[in-house]
Amino acid sequence: MSVRTRFAPSPTGYLHVGGLRTALYAFLFARQHHGTFILRIEDTDQSRKVEGATEKLIEALQWAGVEFDEGPGKEGAYGPYIQSQRLPIYHAHVNRLVEEGKAYRCFCTAERLEQLRASGATMYDRHCRSIPAAEAKRRVEAGDPHVVRMVVPESGEVRFHDEVRGDVEIACATIDDQVLLKTDGFPTYHLAVVVDDHSMAVSHVIRGEEWLPSTPKHILLYQYFGWEIPKFAHLPLLLNPDKSKLSKRQGDVAVEDYRAKGYLKEAMVNFIAFLGWNPGDEREIFSMEELIRDFSIERVGKAGAVFNIDKLNWMNQQHIKAMPASAVLPLIRPTLAARGWDTFSDEYMRSVIDLMKERVVVTDDFVNTCPYFYEAPSVYDEASRAKNWKPETPAMMRSLKDRLAALTAFDAASIEAALRSTAEELKVGAGKLIHPMRLAISGAANGPSLFHLAEVLGREQVLGRMERALEVLQ
RNA sequence: GGCGCUAUCGUCUAGCGGUUAGGACGGAGCCCUCUCAAGGCUUAAACACGGGUUCGAUUCCCGUUAGCGCUACCA
Numbered sequence: 001m002s003v004r005t006r007f008a009p010s011p012t013g014y015l016h017v018g019g020l021r022t023a024l025y026a027f028l029f030a031r032q033h034h035g036t037f038i039l040r041i042e043d044t045d046q047s048r049k050v051e052g053a054t055e056k057l058i059e060a061l062q063w064a065g066v067e068f069d070e071g072p073g074k075e076g077a078y079g080p081y082i083q084s085q086r087l088p089i090y091h092a093h094v095n096r097l098v099e100e101g102k103a104y105r106c107f108c109t110a111e112r113l114e115q116l117r118a119s120g121a122t123m124y125d126r127h128c129r130s131i132p133a134a135e136a137k138r139r140v141e142a143g144d145p146h147v148v149r150m151v152v153p154e155s156g157e158v159r160f161h162d163e164v165r166g167d168v169e170i171a172c173a174t175i176d177d178q179v180l181l182k183t184d185g186f187p188t189y190h191l192a193v194v195v196d197d198h199s200m201a202v203s204h205v206i207r208g209e210e211w212l213p214s215t216p217k218h219i220l221l222y223q224y225f226g227w228e229i230p231k232f233a234h235l236p237l238l239l240n241p242d243k244s245k246l247s248k249r250q251g252d253v254a255v256e257d258y259r260a261k262g263y264l265k266e267a268m269v270n271f272i273a274f275l276g277w278n279p280g281d282e283r284e285i286f287s288m289e290e291l292i293r294d295f296s297i298e299r300v301g302k303a304g305a306v307f308n309i310d311k312l313n314w315m316n317q318q319h320i321k322a323m324p325a326s327a328v329l330p331l332i333r334p335t336l337a338a339r340g341w342d343t344f345s346d347e348y349m350r351s352v353i354d355l356m357k358e359r360v361v362v363t364d365d366f367v368n369t370c371p372y373f374y375e376a377p378s379v380y381d382e383a384s385r386a387k388n389w390k391p392e393t394p395a396m397m398r399s400l401k402d403r404l405a406a407l408t409a410f411d412a413a414s415i416e417a418a419l420r421s422t423a424e425e426l427k428v429g430a431g432k433l434i435h436p437m438r439l440a441i442s443g444a445a446n447g448p449s450l451f452h453l454a455e456v457l458g459r460e461q462v463l464g465r466m467e468r469a470l471e472v473l474q
Numbered sequence: 475g476g477c478g479c480u481a482u483c484g485u486c487u488a489g490c491g492g493u494u495a496g497g498a499c500g501g502a503g504c505c506c507u508c509u510c511a512a513g514g515c516u517u518a519a520a521c522a523c524g525g526g527u528u529c530g531a532u533u534c535c536c537g538u539u540a541g542c543g544c545u546a547c548c549a
Contacts, residue, residue, distance in 0.1 A: 010549045045548050110547080122476060122545070147547050165479070174477050174545090182547040189549050213478055213544040236480080243541060271486095274498095278487060282497050301487080304542065308485050311499045321512080359511040384509085419508095434508040446510035 003035025004203045007061075007068070008193065010042045011053030014254035015060035017307065018208065018238040018246050021272045025235060026206040027066045028273070028295040038200060039071030041082045042193070044186045054082070060255045064265050065288050070200075078200040083192050090187040093195050093225070094148050094180055102224040103180055104129050105136045107146045123176040124149070148181040150190075150221065158216035163204075163233035164300045170216045178217050190214060194221040197230060206233045206297075209304075210245075233297050236276050237304040246307055258312075262335070262362030264323075267316035275305040285318050313361050320360060325353035328363065335367045341374040351456045355448040370447060373456070376465050377443025380473060384445035388435035389473050396426055397440065400433055401466045410459040412451040419451070440469035 007023035009015070030037040039061070041054050054072060061068070070076030080086055097103035106128040116125060128136075129151065140146065153172045162168050180191040187195070197205055212234045222229045238246040246253055252261075258268055270286050279286075279294050286294070320328065329349050336342045336349075344352075352373045356366050367374075403418045404410075419437070423430045438450050441462055447453060454462050 008549095012549090042549065048548070106547095113547090120475095149547095168478080170478070176545080179547050184547080186547085188547070193549095208543095209479070210543055210549090234479085237543070239542080241485085245543075274486065276486095280488070282488080284486095284498060303480050305487090306485055308499070311486060314499055317512090356511095358513090416508095429508095431508060438509070444510090448510080450508060 001203055003030055003033035004038065004201050005030040005035065005206055006038035006040050006197070006200065006202050007066075008040045008042050008196075008207070009057060010045065010048070011050055011057055012048070013050040013053045013056065014256055015057050016246075016253050017255055017258070017272060018253070020060070020064060020066070020255050020268070021238060021275060022206065022208055022235060023061060023066050024064070024269060024273060024291075025233075025277070025295070025297075025300070026204075027068075028292050029204060029206060029297060030069075031292045032295055035203070036069045036076075037067075038076075038078070038202070039068035039074075039081065040196060040200070041072060041084075042189065043082060043084045044182075044189065044192055046084075046184060046186060056256070060259075063259060064255065064269055066269075083187070083196065086192075086196070087185065087187075089199065090181065090191055090195055091185070094187070094191065097150070097180070097224060098148060100224070101151065103148050103150045104131070105140060105146045106149045106177075106179075107131075107136075107139060107144050126177055129177070145183050147179045147183055149177040150180050150217070150224070152177050152217070152220065158219050160215060160219050160229070160232060162212070162215075163231055163297050164236075165212070165234060165302060168212070168215070170213075172216075175216055175220075178214075190217050190221070194218050194225070194227075198222070198225070198227045202230055204231045204233060206235065209234045209237050233300070235300065236302055238275060239304045239306045241306055241308075243304070243306065251307075251309070262331075262364035263312070263316050264319045264331075264363065266323075267312065267319040270319065271312045271315045275307065276301050285315070285322070317358075317361055320363065321357055325350040325357070328353050328357075328366070331363045332366045335364050336374070339367060339374070341367070344374070348456070355452055355456060359448065370442075370444075372442035372444060372447070376461070376468065377441075380439055380443045380469070381445040384435065384439045385473060388439055393432075393436045394470055394473075396422075396428065396433060397436060397466060397470055399426065400437065401463060401470075404454075404459070404466075405463055407459070410455065410462075412449070412455040415454050416451040437466070440473070441465040 005026040007019070007026050009019050027037045039058070043049065058072065068074065070078060071081045075081070094103060098105065108127055113124070128149070152175045155172060157169050157171045158175070159167065159169045178190050179188050181187055215232060219229060240246055240250040242250070252258060255268065259265070266287065269288055269291070273286065273291050273295070274284070277295065277300050280299060329346060333342060336344070352370070353366060356370055360366055360369065400419060400422045403422050404415065407414050407418055419433050420430050423433050434450050438444070438447065438453070441454065441457060
């Protein structure tokens with residue numbers, strides 16, 4: 001049997017990081033088994049329609065490198081892949097269930113259900129289960145609004161094996177007569193997921209733990225239809241720092257947010273994969289290819305995992321350091337452009353990136369933490385100025401500047417040699433020149449190696465900035 | 475309330491009966507050093523509780539507790 005997995009989000013307008021993790025696991029599993037990964041849009045709630053949501057979802061998935069083989073825009077043999085386009089399929093199936101007595105039409109009004117609940121009932125009282133078929137048919141033909149509910153046995157239990165949790169057992173007496181078809185003719189999740197997973201030949205249902213309690217209903221439906229039951233794997237939830245289910249209000253949950261902040265897709269995928277899974281050894285930095293190779297459902301944990309931004313930051317840094325400057329460059333061009341700094345050559349930018357690589361957390365830092373690569377400083381760090389720009393400093397800077405001007409080669413080694421010999425001649429420690437010079441050419445108290453910084457900036461910039469500092473920093 | 479799931483350092487986790495309970499992030503300290511980083515080294519920090527089973531439980535079983543999830547004509 002070939003492996004077919006799917007990610008079946010409802011289009012809410014953005015891709016939740018928890019959703020990305022679910023999608024990633026389903027994707028990794030499918031790829032590893034040379035199977036098929038499907039994207040299916042579960043848009044059966046008309047009241048929650050969001051314009052452009054599907055497009056955004058697909059874009060976020062593609063950004064992360066979680067590519068689906070079948071789905072909207074990639075029609076395979078099992079489409080359509082958008083549930084709102086599959087209504088006739090659900091109707092046919094639900095009718096079959098009604099005819100076979102495995103589901104029934106329910107004419108109860110919202111008011112009645114509300115009263116029922118208000119009176120303390122925790123489940124539907126099955127009031128319409130006993131309506132004779134002929135009467136139900138008559139009422140349907142008369143246009144009576146109604147839903148279709150599944151018949152749940154009153155006793156016994158449903159057992160199933162979950163790939164991550166083991167055997168699970170739930171008493172039928174605690175399962176409600178679930179609505180399958182809503183008054184508006186749309187299926188509920190429970191009907192649609194079963195019909196679609198079966199008709200799309202899904203072999204492994206990999207989804208969030210929030211679906212575990214309703215899985216027995218799905219099992220029952222598979223049995224009613226006489227279908228083979230797929231394997232289930234319910235993933236642990238992603239949590240807020242306070243351990244509640246990950247949600248906005250407590251930070252960013254949309255993968256687009258992280259992308260916009262300058263997190264690498266490689267880091268995002270690596271980090272999220274490790275929230276609930278690990279290879280069993282001490283490796284932590286994984287590429288998508290390595291994840292596909294080593295992932296296994298057996299090693300997925302059962303407990304929820306807190307989304308820890310500190311670890312993500314570290315991981316992002318690790319991936320940035322491992323990435324060649326030429327690969328980083330296209331990622332920061334837009335950020336540069338937004339600040340009007342898109343005039344620098346690729347060669348210059350690659351030097352900047354190599355220098356900044358290991359002091360950056362997100363890619364935006366290549367722009368925001370080191371503006372001095374893009375324009376001369378207009379303000380100078382006050383603390384550094386107080387500490388390093390002494391009355392005797394200007395004279396020393398003048399000598400240093402003259403030495404630098406006379407250099408034949410303006411590279412880091414030559415600059416360093418010039419500075420150190422100047423310091424020696426002036427009988428002061430090199431720090432007496434290094435710190436003021438850094439302040440003069442960058443305006444900042446810290447940053448990359450001064451000599452390399454000067455080399456990248458170039459002689460003209462360095463000399464000009466030193467002159468300017470001598471004027472400004474009296 | 476009912477049902478279900480879960481439970482190792484603050485966080486992510488390794489562990490699949492006998493370990494000095496390991497690693498990573500974060501914290502602290504030291505080293506390196508022109509600053510900031512990066513890197514290296516060191517260090518503090520955990521088996522929720524109570525019963526069993528067993529020669530022996532972090533590990534298996536049962537309770538308790540706690541957390542979370544579900545309990546919609548939302549997914």
